[in-house]
Amino acid sequence: MKEGRIIKGIGGFYYVDDSINIYECKARGILRKNNETPMVGDKVHFSILNQEEKLGMVEEILQRKNELIRPPVVNVDQAVVVFAITQPEPNLSLLNRFLVLAEGQMLDIIICFNKIDLQQQKDYMWMVDIYEKAGYKVLLATKENSDGIEKLKRALCGKVSVFAGPSGVGKSTLLNQVQSNIHLQTGGLSTKNERGKHTTRHVELIPLNQRGWVVDTPGFSSLKIDFTEEAELQYCFPELRSLAGNCRFSSCLHENEPSCSVKKAVEDNLIAKERYESYLQLLEEIRSNRRY
CATH class of the missing domain: 1.10.40.50 (Probable gtpase engc; domain 3)
Known part of the structure; x- marks a missing residue:
């Protein structure tokens, strides 16, 4: 058997990367019988059914170091939480909820405030101060700011990073700036309610040229914290x-x-x-x- 990492799962098919090829796999029935469901980010043992067509079978799911519920991804090193300073207006209550979830999973955390070109520095630095004072690493970014993009690239190097935040804050746009060949679909804001249009339809691990992976995920608008006491x-x-x-x-x-x-x-x-x-x-x- 070979070892690889699940980078995408769609309709019962799991796409496993072994660092050389990507295999389209189904999961062995015994996994379902044991209530084991493969997830994006899982390291697995898999067998090859057809080398030419790159078809395989997931035989075993290796031990996970953590598991996120939303986005549904496992074995993550760090969370990059993206919020816009405006358009849409930042919901710090939602930001704090996600931070609590990431802390509960023992993830390293980076907060990225995006769209800083849309406000003067004095109008958003109060948010930066709040989270730097709390001990978080904070990055400031805009698609026009090459310095911010370079800092983000360095932060992602060699890590499996979940890239998450509400819809419309520019997650996909930033990832496209980090690596131009990703070509993620981007969308603006709904004019009716200033909510982001959902452009990411499934969870997928995206390989980076400078080593590491990022997860682009559908935006979320609520997050329960009933996992803690x-x-x-x-x-x-x-x-x-x-x-x-x-x-x-x-x-x-x-x-x-x-x-x-x-x-x-x-x-x-x-x-x-x-x-x-x-x-x-x-x-x-x-x-x-x-x-x-």
Whole structure:
């Protein structure tokens, strides 16, 4: 058997790259019987049924190091979360939700604010400050900014990166700038509601010339966080996580408890108020989900 990586899955067919060829494979029935479903990003053992036509059979799915639900992809090294500074207007609550999901999967995270040519720097740097203060790497980009594209290229080198964000923020356009032969379809905004038109119809691993892979995915507009517990949520916020153990009570959830190091950090402007309020909002959402 040979080893390869699933780079695309459509209609029950899985396209496996072994670094030399790409094989069109079906999954062995025993996998379905064992409730094992191949996913994009899976490293697999596969057999060759027809070398000339590049046909094969997925025999075994190797152990996964992580698994994302939306986008449905596995074995990812880092998440590049793209939000536009305008058109559409940034939804920081949605951004924080995706960051929580990526933190929960132990991914390295890069935030890319796109379309910076559409506003003056003073009008968007407050967002950059919030996330740099939280400890995230932030890139600024536009399709006309070669410096931003070069920084993005270097960040993607040698990594399997999920490229995600709401529709219409320019994910596909940026990827086309990173590597011109990708030729991803791009779409503008719906004039009716300023939401992005969906241009990516399936999840696919795209090989990069400078090594590494990126995942272009359909945009999303909502993200549930019911995968985590109340006490665990704080560890998905790096600025809160860094203060773990500094509160009077070891079980502190940083709400109404006295001598709370997180609330003190918010008061001292060491933690952005917007991020803290988002944490409280998500904490309440987790509780509400548990009631039903």
